[in-house]
Amino acid sequence: xxxLILLSSLGVIALLxxxxxxxxxxxxxxxxxxxxxxxxxxxxxxxxxxxxxMMRYDDFAVAFSSVLIGVSFLWFxxxxxxxxxxxxxxxxxxxxxxSLAGAVIMVSYSNMAMLFLGIEILSIPMYVLAGSKxxxxxxxxxxxxxxxxxxxxxxxxxxxxxxxxxxxxxFDIVEIAQxxxxxxxxxxxxxxxLLMLVGMAFKVSAAPFHFWAPDVYQGxxxxxxxxxxxxxxxxxxAAFLRLFYTCFQGSAATWTSIVVVMAGLTMLAGNIxxxxxxxxxxxxxYSSVAHAGxxxxxxxxxxxxxxxxxxxxxxxxxxxxxTSFGVLGYVxxxxxxDAVDSFNGLAKTNxxxxxxxxxxxxxxxxxxxxxxxxxxxYIFTAAFQAGHAWLVLVAILASLIGVYYYFRIIIAMYFKHxxxxxxxxxxxxxxxxxxxxxxxxxxxxxxxxxxxGLL
Amino acid sequence: MIxxxxxxxxxxxxxxxxxxxxxxxxxxxxxxxxxxxxxxIGALFLFQKNADTQFELNYPWIRSMGINFHVGMDxxxxxxxxxxxxxxxxxxxxxxxxxxxxxxxxxxxxxxxQFALVGVFVSLDGFLFYVFWELALIPIYFICLLWGGDDxxxxxxxxxxxxxxxxxxxxxxxIYLYQFTPNHTFDIAALYAAGQSLDAAHxxxxxxxxxxxxxxxxxVFPFHTWQPDTYTTAPTQGTMLLSGIMLKMGTYxxxxxxxxxxxxxxxxxxxxxxxxxVIGILYAxxxxxxxxxxxRLIAYSSIAHVGLIAAGILAGNVQGVQGSMIQMLSHGVNVxxxxxxxxxLESRFNTRELHAMGGIRNVNPQFAVLFLIVLLGSxxxxxxxxxxGEFLLLNGVYQYNAWxxxxxxxxxxxxxxxxxxxxxxxxxxxxxxxxxxFAPLTGSEKAVLVIICAAIIAFGVYPKPLLDIAEPxxxxxxxxxxxxxxx
Numbered sequence: 015x016x017x018l019i020l021l022s023s024l025g026v027i028a029l030l031x032x033x034x035x036x037x038x039x040x041x042x043x044x045x046x047x048x049x050x051x052x053x054x055x056x057x058x059x060x061x062x063x064x065x066x067x068m069m070r071y072d073d074f075a076v077a078f079s080s081v082l083i084g085v086s087f088l089w090f091x092x093x094x095x096x097x098x099x100x101x102x103x104x105x106x107x108x109x110x111x112x113s114l115a116g117a118v119i120m121v122s123y124s125n126m127a128m129l130f131l132g133i134e135i136l137s138i139p140m141y142v143l144a145g146s147k148x149x150x151x152x153x154x155x156x157x158x159x160x161x162x163x164x165x166x167x168x169x170x171x172x173x174x175x176x177x178x179x180x181x182x183x184x185f186d187i188v189e190i191a192q193x194x195x196x197x198x199x200x201x202x203x204x205x206x207x208l209l210m211l212v213g214m215a216f217k218v219s220a221a222p223f224h225f226w227a228p229d230v231y232q233g234x235x236x237x238x239x240x241x242x243x244x245x246x247x248x249x250x251x252a253a254f255l256r257l258f259y260t261c262f263q264g265s266a267a268t269w270t271s272i273v274v275v276m277a278g279l280t281m282l283a284g285n286i287x288x289x290x291x292x293x294x295x296x297x298x299x300y301s302s303v304a305h306a307g308x309x310x311x312x313x314x315x316x317x318x319x320x321x322x323x324x325x326x327x328x329x330x331x332x333x334x335x336x337t338s339f340g341v342l343g344y345v346x347x348x349x350x351x352d353a354v355d356s357f358n359g360l361a362k363t364n365x366x367x368x369x370x371x372x373x374x375x376x377x378x379x380x381x382x383x384x385x386x387x388x389x390x391x392y393i394f395t396a397a398f399q400a401g402h403a404w405l406v407l408v409a410i411l412a413s414l415i416g417v418y419y420y421f422r423i424i425i426a427m428y429f430k431h432x433x434x435x436x437x438x439x440x441x442x443x444x445x446x447x448x449x450x451x452x453x454x455x456x457x458x459x460x461x462x463x464x465x466x467g468l469l
Numbered sequence: 470m471i472x473x474x475x476x477x478x479x480x481x482x483x484x485x486x487x488x489x490x491x492x493x494x495x496x497x498x499x500x501x502x503x504x505x506x507x508x509x510i511g512a513l514f515l516f517q518k519n520a521d522t523q524f525e526l527n528y529p530w531i532r533s534m535g536i537n538f539h540v541g542m543d544x545x546x547x548x549x550x551x552x553x554x555x556x557x558x559x560x561x562x563x564x565x566x567x568x569x570x571x572x573x574x575x576x577x578x579x580x581x582x583q584f585a586l587v588g589v590f591v592s593l594d595g596f597l598f599y600v601f602w603e604l605a606l607i608p609i610y611f612i613c614l615l616w617g618g619d620d621x622x623x624x625x626x627x628x629x630x631x632x633x634x635x636x637x638x639x640x641x642x643x644i645y646l647y648q649f650t651p652n653h654t655f656d657i658a659a660l661y662a663a664g665q666s667l668d669a670a671h672x673x674x675x676x677x678x679x680x681x682x683x684x685x686x687x688x689v690f691p692f693h694t695w696q697p698d699t700y701t702t703a704p705t706q707g708t709m710l711l712s713g714i715m716l717k718m719g720t721y722x723x724x725x726x727x728x729x730x731x732x733x734x735x736x737x738x739x740x741x742x743x744x745x746x747v748i749g750i751l752y753a754x755x756x757x758x759x760x761x762x763x764x765r766l767i768a769y770s771s772i773a774h775v776g777l778i779a780a781g782i783l784a785g786n787v788q789g790v791q792g793s794m795i796q797m798l799s800h801g802v803n804v805x806x807x808x809x810x811x812x813x814l815e816s817r818f819n820t821r822e823l824h825a826m827g828g829i830r831n832v833n834p835q836f837a838v839l840f841l842i843v844l845l846g847s848x849x850x851x852x853x854x855x856x857x858g859e860f861l862l863l864n865g866v867y868q869y870n871a872w873x874x875x876x877x878x879x880x881x882x883x884x885x886x887x888x889x890x891x892x893x894x895x896x897x898x899x900x901x902x903x904x905x906x907f908a909p910l911t912g913s914e915k916a917v918l919v920i921i922c923a924a925i926i927a928f929g930v931y932p933k934p935l936l937d938i939a940e941p942x943x944x945x946x947x948x949x950x951x952x953x954x955x956x
Contacts, residue, residue: 322533381633382603391640392534398644406644410637417633421626428614429622463531 015063015071017055017079018122020047021115028107040107041097045090052083067186068125075122077325077468078252082117085244085332086110091447092340093237106146109139110241117249121256126175126185129253133171133217136249137164140242144234156233163216163226171213177206187261194264207262211269214257217250220310221279224303228287231299236346239295240339243302244332251309255324258313266316273314274405280307281412288419294342295352297419298335301378304416305331308390308409311397319396321469327393329465330377330385330458337374337451340444341367348436357423359432367438368427370448377455379420380413385458392466471512472524472540475550476588478505479557483580489573495565498576502558505583509554513938516547520941522593530597535647535654539594544942548794548935549590549721552801553714557583559920560709563809565913566816569616569704582608582710589718595643595655598726602682602718603636609710616704628699631692635685639722642678646730664730665953669737676734679727680742686719687775689742690749700768705812708764712771712808713801720775720797723782724790728946732953739783743869746783747876750776754883758890763821764811766891767804770847773880774800780877781862785954787947789865794939795932796858799846802928803855806843806921813914814895818903823891828900832907837896839918844892846925848885854928857936 024047031040055076062072069075090110097103116135123129141164145157179185181203182193194203212223219227231239262269284304291297305327312324342352344367349356361368377386390413398406440448458465482501489497516523525541542550561579569575585608588601606629613625647655649663664675685692700708728735753772760766778796781789813836815821830837842853849855859881867874910918928935 376607381607382600387603395534395644395647399648406641410641414630414634414637417630421629425614425622425626428611461531463533466531467533 015065015069015122016058017051017083018069018115018118020051020054021111021118024048024051025108025111025115028104028111031107032104037104040104041090041094044107044111045087048083048087048090052080052087055079055083064124068128069119069122070124071122074252074256074321074469078121078248078328079118081325081329081332082114082121082245082248085248085329085336086114086241088333088336088447088451089237089241089244091443092240092336092343094441094443095343096235096237106143109143113137113139113143114245117245120249120253123253123256124187126178126187129257130168130172130175132249132253133168136246137168140164140238140246143238143241144230146238147235150233152233153235154233156230159226159233160230163230167213167216167223169213170209170216174206174209174211174213177202177209179206181206187257191261191264194262199265204265204268207265207269208272210257211272214250214254215276218247218254218306218309219303220276220306221283221303222276224280224283224306227303228296228299231302232293232296236295236339236343236352239299240336243298243335243339247302247306248328248332251306251313251324251328255313255320259316259320263316270314270316273310274402277307277310277314278405278408280304280310281409282307282415285412285415285419289415291419292354293352294354294357294423295346297354298338298342301416301419302335304412305378307412308393311402311405311409312393314402314405315393315396315400317396317400319392319399322466323389323393323396325469326385326458326462326465327389330389330455333451333454333458334374334377334386337370337448337455338378340447341371341374344438344440344444348438354422354426355430357426358430359435360427363432363435364438364440366445366448367440370452371427372424373452373455375420375424377459379417381417383456383459385455385462388459388462392462470524470526471508471515472526472542472591474508475505475512475554476540476584476591478508479580479587480584483577483584486577486580487573494572494576495561498580499558499561501580502554502561502583506554506558509551512542512547513551516542516544516938518544518937518941520544520945525593527593530594534596535650535652535656536596537594537654537656538597539656540588540591540597541593542591544939545721545724545794545946546590548798548939549717550587552717552798553583553586553590555924556709556713556801556805559805559917560706560713562913562917562920563709563805563812564706566911567705571615575612575616575706578608578612579706579710582612586714586718590721593657595647595657595660595726597655599636599640599643602639602722603633605715605718606632606636609707609715612707612710613699613703617707618702618704621702624695624698624702628695631695632685635682635692638678639682642675645678646675661729665732667731667733669733672731672734673737674734675731676727676738679722679730680738683719683722683727684742684779686722687716687779688719688772689746689776689779690752690772691745693749693753693772696772697765697768700771701762701765705808708768708808709805712768713805716771716775717797717801720778720782720793723779724793724946728782728785728950729953732950735783735785735950736954739785740870743780743783743866743873746776746780747873749773750780750877750880751883754880754887757887758883760887761823763814763823763891763895764808765821766823766887767807767811770807770884770887771800771804773884774804777859777862777866777877777880780873781865784865784869785947785950786865786868787944788861788868790943790947791936791940792858792861792863792865794858794943795936796855796862798935799854799858799925799928802921802924803843803847806918806925807847809914809917809921810840810843813910817906817908823894826895826901826904827898828896829904829907830896831900832905833909836907836910836918839922840892840896842922842925843918844888846929848888849881852926852929854925854932856929857932
C-alpha cells in the first residue's frame with residue numbers, strides 16, 4: 015500500500031512541475047522517488063494486510079511490485095532521452111508514473127473492481143504514450159490501434175466480471191473461489207470465466223489475441239515499446255496469475271486445456287513470425303509475444319512453482335528487454351532505421367554495445383548461464399511437474415526457433431560489415447545502466463535462489 | 470580445493486587476459502595454460518589409484534531446486550581433465566606464428582572454453598553438468614564466428630543450433646529423471662538410482678533423449694552433417710578445441726551419464742546405436758579416401774575414429790570402455806598434431822589441396838619424420854599411442870559381436886589407406902615450384918610437433934601408468950552396468 019500511495023503522490027508532483035516550474039528537477043526527483051518507493055515497498059514484506067477488502071498486500075504483491083518498481087527505475091535511466099527531447103515532458107512523466115501505479119494495483123488487488131481499475135489506470139496513459147510521436151503516422155496508428163483493441167479487451171473483461179458477479183454475488187476473488195468450491199458454479203459463471211480469460215489474453219498478447227502487439231510495439235517510440243514489453247507485461251501476467259491462481263483454481267479443469275492450446279499457439283506463432291521479420295524492433299515485438307507463451311506455462315502448471323517461476327521469468331525477461339531496446343534505440347538513431355542490418359559491424363564500431371546486446375540476447379534466447387536460461391528452465395520444470403510434458407516439448411522446439419532470430423542480430427553485429435560505419439557515443443548514464451543489467455543478467459542466472467525463493 | 474582451482478583458474482585468467490593489450494597476450498595465455506597443467510599434474514600426484522571419487526566438493530547452489538555445486542574426480546574424469554590441460558597449452562602454442570586480430574579476446578575465449586570443459590568433466594550434479602555443457606558452446610561459437618573462414622556465419626550457426634537441439638533434449642531427459650528422485654535433487658547418485666528404477670521402455674526414452682545430445686556432439690552418423698563444414702571453416706585453434714577436446718564431452722557423457730542412468734535403455738538400443746556408429750566409420754572413411762582437401766580429410770577421419778570409440782563404449786564391457794578412455798586421449802593428441810600440420814602447410818602455401826603439393830620430404834626431412842610419427846599414431850601402428858586404444862576397442866566390440874567387430878576392423882585398413890595416401894601426395898614424389906619454397910620450421914612449430922610426437926611414442930611404448938588411473942573406475946562402472954542389466 016505504501017508503494018501505491020507514494021507513486022500516486024509522485025505522479026501528482028510531476029503534474030505540478032509544469033505549474034511551479036521545477037521541470038529541470040523533475041528527473042532526479044522521480045529517480046529518488048522510485049528508490050524511496052522501492053525501499054518502503056520492501057517494508058511491506060511479510061505483513062499480508064488487507065485494505066478495505068479491495069487490496070491485499072501479501073508477499074506476491076510485494077514481490078511483483080518490487081520487480082515493477084525496480085524495472086521502471088532501470089527504464090527511467092534507459093529512457094532519459096525520451097524526456098529531454100519532448101516539449102511536454104512533465105505530462106509524460108506523470109503518465110508513466112500513473113500507469114506504474116496502475117500496475118501496482120494490478121498485482122495487489124483482491125477485488126475484481128480493483129483489477130479493472132488497475133488495468134484501466136495502466137492502459138489509458140499507455141494509449142497516449144504509444145501515440146506520442148504526433149507527426150509520425152506509425153506512432154499514430156499504434157496509439158489508435160492500441161486504444162481500440164485495449165477498449166475491446168476491457169469490454170470482454172468487464173462483461174466477464176459482470177457475469178461472474180451475477181453467478182456468485184461477489185466481486186471478491188476469495189469469496190468467489192469459496193462460492194465455487196461450495197458447488198454453486200453455474201453455466202453463467204463459466205461464461206464469465208471464459209470472457210475474462212479472453213480479456214486477459216488480449217492484455218498479455220497471447221495468441222490468437224496477439225495481432226495488435228507487433229503493430230503497436232513497432233509504431234510506438236522505442237522507450238514506450240520497452241515500457242510495454244516490460245512493465246505492462248509483468249503487471250498483466252501477475253494479474254492474470256493472481257486471478258486464475260486464487261479465484262479460478264477450483265475450476266481449473268474447464269480452462270487449463272484452453273490455456274495449454276493458447277500457450278502452444280503463442281510460442282509457435284510468436285517465434286515463427288519473428289523469424290520472418292526484417293525490422294529488429296518488430297522482431298523483438300514478436301519475441302515478446304513468444305515470451306508471453308512461455309510465461310503461460312507457469313499459469314497452466316498451477317502448482318507451488320507457478321508464482322516463483324513467473325516472477326523469475328518476468329524479471330529475467332524485463333532486464334533482457336530493457337537492455338535490448340536500449341541498444342536498439344542507439345543503433346536505430348545512428349543508422350536511421352531499426353532493420354536487423356543496422357546492427358551490421360556493431361562489434362567493430364562499438365564493442366561495448368555489441369557485448370551488452372549479446373548478453374541480453376543470450377538471456378532472451380535462454381542460453382546458460384544467463385537469467386533467461388534459468389527462468390526458462392524453472393518455468394519448464396513447473397509445467398513438466400504438472401504433467402504437461404508435450405507442452406514442454408513444444409516450448410523446447412519454440413526456444414530453438416527463438417535462437418535462430420536472436421542469433422541473426424549477433425551474427426550481424428560480429429560478422430557482417432557495414433557500408434557506412436558510425437561510431438556511437440554511449441552516454442555515461444547508459445553505460446552504467448548496461449553494466450548493471452549485464453551483471454544482473456548473469457547474477458540472476460547464477461544465483462536464482464534469491465528470486466525464486468521469495469514465492 | 471584442487472578441483473575448484475582447476476575449474477576457476479582458467480576463468481580468472483580469461484577475464485584478466487581481456488585487460489592485457491599488445492604482444493604479450495600470447496605469452497601470458499600460454500603461461501596461464503601451463504600453470505593450469507601444473508595444477509592438474511598436482512592432482513595426478515595426489516590421486517589415489519582406486520575407484521573412489523576424489524577431491525570431492527559439494528556446496529548447495531540453488532536450494533529450492535535441489536541443485537548443488539557438486540564436483541569431484543575419479544580416474545575417468547582425471548584422465549580427461551589431464552587431456553584438456555595438456556592440449557590447451559599446446560593449442561595456444563600452435564598459434565604463436567599467427568597474428569589473430571583482437572588477440573586478447575581470442576585467447577580469453579580459449580581459456581574460457583577450458584573453464585567450461587574442465588567443468589563438464591568434473592561435474593557430479595546433473596544440472597551443473599548441463600550448465601557447463603552449454604557454457605562450452607558459447608566461446609567456441611564466437612571463436613569460429615570471429616576468426617573462421619569463408620561462409621562461417623552460416624556454418625557455425627548450423628553447428629550451434631544442431632548442438633543446442635541435442636542439449637535441450639538432454640535437459641528434457643534430466644528433468645524427467647529429476648521427477649523420480651526421492652527428494653527432488655540433481656545429484657548424480659540420485660539420478661542414477663532414479664534412472665535405474667524405471668522400466669525398460671522408459672529407460673529407452675531417457676536413452677534417446679541423452680544419446681542424441683552426445684551423438685550430435687561426437688558426432689555419430691547420421692548426426693554428423695554439421696561437423697566437416699565446421700571443422701574446415703573454424704580457425705585452426707578452434708578446430709583443435711572442437712576435435713581434440715570438445716568431442717570428448719560426448720563420449721565422456723555416454724560413459725558418465727548414459728550407461729549408469731539408463732542401463733536397460735542402453736542394453737536395448739546399443740545394438741542399433743553401435744550399428745549406426747559402424748556405418749559412420751565405414752562411411753566417413755570412404756569419404757575421407759575421396760577427399761582432396763587435407764583439412765576436410767582429417768575432419769572425416771575424426772568421424773571414423775569417434776565412431777569406433779562410441780561403439781566400444783556402448784559394447785558395455787571393460788575392454789571397450791577402457792579402450793575408449795585410451796583412444797580419447799590418443800585421438801585428442803593425434804588430431805591436434807594433424808590439424809597443426811594442415812595449418813603449417815596452409816600458412817605456407819595458401820592451399821590445402823593434396824594434389825597441389827608433393828616432395829616436401831626432399832626439402833625438409835625433419836618435418837617429414839615428425840609428420841610421419843603423427844600419422845603413424847593416427848593409423849594405429851604398434852608402439853604408437855593409437856594402437857593401444859584401437860586394439861582394446863576392437864577387442865571390446867568383438868566380445869559384443871564378432872560381425873560388427875569385423876566391419877569396424879575394416880576402418881583400420883581404410884584409415885591406413887587415406888592417411889598414407891595423403892602423406893604420399895604431400896611429402897613424397899616430385900618437388901614442385903611451390904613446395905620447393907617450404908619455409909623451415911620455426912621454433913614454436915618444432916616445439917609443438919616434438920611435444921606431440923613425444924607423447925605419441927611415450928604413450929605407445931608404455932601406456933600402463935595412464936591405463937592404471939582409469940582402470941578401477943572403469944571396472945566399477947562396467948560392473949554396475951552389468952549388475953543393472955542382470956548379467
